Amino acid sequence: MRHGPDRADRIRAVRLALALLLAALPAAAQEGRRAFEDHCASCHAVDRGAPPGPGPNLAGVIGRVVGGAEGFDYSPVLEAARAAGDRWDAARLGRFLEDPEEMYPGLWMGGNGARDAADRAAIVAFLQSTR
């Protein structure tokens, strides 16, 4: 005889909810949010549709063409990178953050990336989690 969902069903439902939560918020991305707030958030928004600060909105930047935020006034070097078809992937973003000016000389970005490799990896993971 059954009275609605049994205990095993409830445990399965809780496990599924937890798995979904963990998939949405990997630990690295959490750490990355903190590192992003320390190093980047003064200039960059990460909520979709939020107005840009001094720098472009970075929601969903991984996969986006370089210099590709709608309506943002980029430097000539990023305009040229866009024209050349450069696209942000995790590897390019990691290298960029190591030394932004080296990748794009003449960049207008006042921030100098993130010197610490663990911070960089965490920031990349965090930006990967934004849409």
Ligand code: HEC
């Ligand atoms: C002092 C302000 C400032 C800080 C701090 C800063 N940025 Fe930027 N960022 C900018 C500006 C301005 C641009 C546009 C540069 C240009 O047009 O040359 C930019 C551009 C970028 C781009 C290229 C975006 C695109 O649409 O192609 C990425 C990626 C980026 N920043 C990531 C970061 C990350 C990650 C951090 C933190 C580690 C950071 N920035 C810190 C101001 C800043």
